[in-house]
Structure formats: C-alpha cells, structure tokens
Amino acid sequence: MSMKQVLVSLNRQVARVKLVNALRQPPGRIFCLPPPTQIAQVIQSTVQPVSYSAGSSFLSSLRDLTRRTLFPIAVPRMPGWMHRVARSYARPVAPLLGFIAAFLQESKTEEFRTNAAFVAVHAEANEFSKKSMAHFLPKRDFSDLLSVSELEFGRPLGKGCNAAVYEARMRSYFEPEKPYDLAVKVLFNYSNNADADEVAQFFETELLPSRFRHLSIVDVFRSVVDLIPELPQSSELFPGALPQKYNNEGLGANHTMFVLMNKYSGTLRDRLLTHGRCGYREGLTIFSQLLEGVVKLGKENVAHRDIKSDNILLANSEDGEVLRAVVSDFGCSLNSLRLHYFSSHISKGGNRALMAPEVVNAKPGILSFIDYGRSDLWAVGTIAYEIFKGFNPFFEGVFKLDSGTYDDSQLLDITEGHEFLNRLVRRVLRRDYRQRPSPAVAATACYMLLWDFPLGDKEQVLTLEMIRLWIMQLCVKLICESRENAVQRALLGTFLRRCNVADITEAWRVLTTV
Numbered sequence: 113m114s115m116k117q118v119l120v121s122l123n124r125q126v127a128r129v130k131l132v133n134a135l136r137q138p139p140g141r142i143f144c145l146p147p148p149t150q151i152a153q154v155i156q157s158t159v160q161p162v163s164y165s166a167g168s169s170f171l172s173s174l175r176d177l178t179r180r181t182l183f184p185i186a187v188p189r190m191p192g193w194m195h196r197v198a199r200s201y202a203r204p205v206a207p208l209l210g211f212i213a214a215f216l217q218e219s220k221t222e223e224f225r226t227n228a229a230f231v232a233v234h235a236e237a238n239e240f241s242k243k244s245m246a247h248f249l250p251k252r253d254f255s256d257l258l259s260v261s262e263l264e265f266g267r268p269l270g271k272g273c274n275a276a277v278y279e280a281r282m283r284s285y286f287e288p289e290k291p292y293d294l295a296v297k298v299l300f301n302y303s304n305n306a307d308a309d310e311v312a313q314f315f316e317t318e319l320l321p322s323r324f325r326h327l328s329i330v331d332v333f334r335s336v337v338d339l340i341p342e343l344p345q346s347s348e349l350f351p352g353a354l355p356q357k358y359n360n361e362g363l364g365a366n367h368t369m370f371v372l373m374n375k376y377s378g379t380l381r382d383r384l385l386t387h388g389r390c391g392y393r394e395g396l397t398i399f400s401q402l403l404e405g406v407v408k409l410g411k412e413n414v415a416h417r418d419i420k421s422d423n424i425l426l427a428n429s430e431d432g433e434v435l436r437a438v439v440s441d442f443g444c445s446l447n448s449l450r451l452h453y454f455s456s457h458i459s460k461g462g463n464r465a466l467m468a469p470e471v472v473n474a475k476p477g478i479l480s481f482i483d484y485g486r487s488d489l490w491a492v493g494t495i496a497y498e499i500f501k502g503f504n505p506f507f508e509g510v511f512k513l514d515s516g517t518y519d520d521s522q523l524l525d526i527t528e529g530h531e532f533l534n535r536l537v538r539r540v541l542r543r544d545y546r547q548r549p550s551p552a553v554a555a556t557a558c559y560m561l562l563w564d565f566p567l568g569d570k571e572q573v574l575t576l577e578m579i580r581l582w583i584m585q586l587c588v589k590l591i592c593e594s595r596e597n598a599v600q601r602a603l604l605g606t607f608l609r610r611c612n613v614a615d616i617t618e619a620w621r622v623l624t625t626v
C-alpha cells in the first residue's frame with residue numbers, strides 16, 4: 113500500500129467514525145456531519161460492492177444507507193426561501209442555514225427530510241459536476257490570437273449558406289505535426305464594411321456561445337476579423353463569397369470574421385445518414401443533451417431559432433460511439449426570448465420547416481410579439497423523430513406535416529414499445545406552446561427515462577419516497593458508477609444541480625398522462 117492509499121483509507125476511517133458518532137446523537141439534535149466529500153467516500157466504499165441491477169436488494173441497501181448517512185441530518189424543516197438559497201449555494205451555506213433553521217422551527221415532516229436530502233445531494237452534485245465539467249470543457253486561452261496568420265488551415269469540414277468551416281491548428285515551429293484540433297468558421301462577408309468593428313458587429317450573434325460554456329453548447333473560443341488568406345478548395349466550395357483578388361467574379365469583401373471553435377466529429381444529420389436511426393439508449397442520451405442545451409439557452413435568455421440536425425455537432429469516441437451532442441451555429445439567434453414583430457422585414461429565424469407554429473404563424477403588426485420561450489424546445493422535439501425514427505415528419509416522408517397547419521392528432525408514434533417517450537415527444541410538439549412542458553421539465557422527463565425512474569404502466573401514485581430514492585440512486589451513480597463515462601457524469605451533475613421535486617412531479621405527469 114502506498115502512502116497515499118494509506119492516507120485515503122485513514123481519511124475514510126475518520127469520516128466513518130465521525131458519521132457513526134453523529135448518528136448516535138439523540139434524534140432531533142443538531143450534529144456536525146463530516147464534509148460532503150467524505151460522506152461521498154463513505155457512500156462509495158459502502159455501496160460499491162452492491163450490485164445495481166439486482167433491483168430490490170439495491171434499493172433496500174440504498175434505503176438503509178440513506179437512513180444511516182444523509183437522512184438523519186437533524187435539520188428541522190426549512191422555510192422555502194432558505195431551501196432555495198441552500199439549493200443554489202448548497203455546499204458552503206447548507207450547514208449554516210440548517211443551524212439557523214433549527215432555532216426557527218422544529219418539525220420533522222416528510223418534506224423536511226426530502227429538503228435535507230436534496231441539500232446534501234446538491235452539495236455532492238455541485239462538487240462532482242464542477243470537476244466533470246472541467247474535464248469536458250478544458251479552459252483554452254486564445255486571448256493573444258490577433259491574426260489568422262497564426263493559424264494553419266487544414267481540410268474543409270463543411271459548408272453552409274453563410275460560412276465554410278475548416279479544421280485548423282495553432283501554427284507552431286516546434287511541433288509541426290500537431291493534430292488539427294480546432295475548427296475555424298470563415299463567414300461569408302458580402303458587405304462593404306471597411307471597419308473591423310462593423311464586421312464584428314454584423315456577425316456578433318455567432319459569438320453568443322462564447323459567453324457561456326456548457327456541455328450541450330458548442331465551444332466557441334474567440335473571433336478575429338482579418339484579411340481572407342488563400343484557403344484550400346475555396347474556389348470550388350464558395351467562389352461567389354471570395355474577394356476579387358482570388359476570383360474575378362467573387363462578391364465577397366477582402367476581410368471577414370473568423371470564429372475559432374472546438375473541432376467535432378461531424379453533424380447529427382450526417383451521422384444518421386451513415387449509421388441509420390439511433391437505438392433507444394443512445395437516442396435518449398443525445399435527446400437529453402439537446403434538451404439540456406435548450407434549458408441553458410433559456411436561462412441565458414437566448415433563442416437559437418435554427419435548431420436542425422445539421423446544426424447539432426457530435427463528438428465521437430475512437431470506436432464511433434456518440435459521446436457528446438452540442439447545439440451549434442448561432443447565426444440566426446436572438447439575444448432575447450421575445451421579439452417585437454412589427455414588420456415583415458424582421459427575420460423570424462432560420463429554416464421555415466422547423467419553425468414552431470407560434471413563430472411561423474405570427475403576423476407582423478404594431479402589437480405583435482413573438483414568444484420564443486418554447487420554440488427551440490419544439491424544434492428539438494422534431495429532431496427526436498430523426499433520432500429515433502430516422503426521418504423528420506416536418507420536412508420529409510410521405511405524410512409530411514406543415515408546422516403552420518398540423519394538428520396534434522396527426523403526430524405519429526415515435527417508437528414502438530416506448531409509450532412514455534411517445535407521450536413526452538407529443539407534449540413537446542403541442543401546437544399550442546402553452547401546453548408544452550417547460551424545457552427543464554422536458555429534460556427532467558427525458559432523464560427519468562434514461563435513468564430508469566420507476567414508472568408504472570397503470571395509474572400509479574408518485575410518492576416522495578420514490579423521488580428520494582431515485583435521486584439517491586443518481587447521486588450514488590454520479591459518485592461511484594460513472595467514473596469512466598465523463599458525459600454521463602457531466603449530465604448527472606448538471607441535472608442534480610438543478611432538479612427539484614416540482615419539476616420531477618410535473619415531468620412524471622407529462623410521462624404518465626395519456
């Protein structure tokens with residue numbers, strides 16, 4: 113045993129002794145629990161030998177474990193506001209708030225126990241989620257990149273109506289064989305703007321994702337406005353967007369904006385064309401990441417307005433397994449969820465076929481406002497058909513639907529034998545946006561399918577005990593099981609950080625109401 117292992121084992125022993133002492137206190141008294149990371153270690157060492165798949169034995173040992181560790185926290189019922197604060201800043205303030213709450217009120221209701229468990233779970237999740245995010249989104253600093261001459265362009269990765277994207281790497285004289293690990297979007301600039309700031313302003317929405325880093329949003333690092341260099345295959349790929357020095361008939365300006373991004377393996381659309389539709393589990397993993405992306409966009413007050421499978425990028429493992437799915441191409445996005453649509457000259461967004469009904473049917477007028485709060489969610493709902501069924505009924509297939517005129521009853525089942533998933537997608541695609549669940553509830557429902565929330569076939573009653581056990585199960589999964597699978601861990605962490613009983617209850621209703 114190395115010194116480090118001895119220390120770790122000692123640490124666990126100490127944590128265990130502290131826990132046992134804490135649990136010996138008479139019920140109702142405040143006691144000091146060891147810090148959450150130590151509790152995690154105890155949980156880990158206790159739970160690891162338990163087999164997950166053996167449903168009942170796992171649940172009973174978990175129940176026993178939660179009783180012994182997290183649940184007896186003698187925090188009396190917290191007032192609602194305190195619970196909210198504790199949830200947001202769980203780790204540093206939860207014990208303090210619990211202490212204050214002890215003086216304010218003394219009660220030991222079911223709700224208090226769930227609150228206490230949530231606080232503890234959130235503290236854990238925060239910790240682990242931060243770590244796994246850091247693993248996924250390594251900070252890369254390109255702040256001193258001032259000119260595209262510092263980049264070396266490789267082969268083109270793709271081309272759209274507004275830009276071409278190339279693989280790239282930082283020029284390095286010491287490491288000439290460095291892999292092309294970056295992607296650069298070369299925007300087509302047809303304007304006569306001579307000023308770099310004006311060009312940057314014209315394309316500013318492309319940079320929106322650089323404001324927030326998230327598992328499900330494309331990693332955009334930096335942009336530069338510069339002269340267009342000679343680029344591989346440019347005269348075949350986008351002759352019209354080239355400046356005249358490269359093509360006499362080109363209409364492009366001499367300089368444009370270059371957006372530096374992470375390089376991904378390809379688009380969801382290409383993946384589905386080459387590999388066919390996804391299996392149930394793989395599909396749920398992709399679908400839940402897209403929903404999580406929409407939750408994040410909503411929180412940032414951003415409407416993407418052009419979500420389609422060409423704009424979903426995938427990161428694959430070496431053996432082709434899809435690891436990560438991110439929303440990309442923010443060229444049509446809006447830095448608000450509401451638009452005053454007073455003139456038909458104002459753009460409503462990207463592709464008409466995937467515009468939600470409330471957007472496509474909006475008529476311009478002095479009192480006309482478009483609410484984009486649930487329109488990206490709707491677009492992701494249509495992509496669920498591509499993921500699980502292999503085609504999108506809103507732009508292909510025999511029974512093609514028009515988003516402006518379809519009826520809820522015309523929606524086909526998405527997949528046979530998965531009634532809960534069918535219900536979720538139908539709810540997400542409701543014509544009336546007020547009848548759609550919020551993105552957070554939709555994402556929660558998707559996680560409930562992905563991580564096996566006990567959903568009965570018949571009319572079953574949802575209890576706090578079910579929620580509590582499921583959350584504990586996820587917490588243990590986060591800590592013990594998903595060490596090798598970084599995406600799973602990041603997803604779990606993201607969800608556990610924001611989940612609450614109200615969302616889970618609503619998601620359960622979405623899944624179980626016919």
Ligand SMILES: Nc1ncnc2c1ncn2[C@@H]1O[C@H](COP(=O)(O)OP(=O)(O)OP(=O)(O)O)[C@@H](O)[C@H]1O
Pocket residue numbers: 269270271272273274275276277295297373374375376377378379422423425440441443
């Ligand atoms: N970071 C990336 N890594 C790998 N490939 C990428 C990346 N970004 C874009 N691509 C590829 O380049 C293509 C064009 O990119 P993008 O969709 O951003 O261009 P666009 O002109 O804005 O598209 P649109 O026609 O939808 O407006 C994508 O469909 C994809 O194949």
